[in-house]
Amino acid sequence: MHELSIVESIVRIAEEQAKKFGSQRVSRIEMEIGKCSGIEMDAFDFAWTEAIKGSCLDTSVREVIMIEAKSKCSSCQTVFSVENIYDICPECGEICCDLVQGKELKISSIEIEEPVLSEKPMNYV
């Protein structure tokens, strides 16, 4: 499944980041997903639940920012919102329009949980 391999690579990036800061956990992850990125959100959610089990993202808060898709008309230069990449220009009806926004799929921020410096019980005696 396409979504699963994407989620797996996100988990891998998050683990690398956490490791870099000597932590085992990511407390919050924020992603930007374009409406025309080809991601099926239901499949993505399902893959997410499966892939994060036992990983550093297991208890993290996930935020997804959906990015509106926009095309630019190649003849009249109008920029307009689209539902899919084949939408035509609302101004002149041109069918050759370039998607200028909406294919995003990226991690916009990762918050790493503070590493636990010592797990030894404190001795107060």
Ligand SMILES: [Zn+2]
């Ligand atoms: Zn146009």
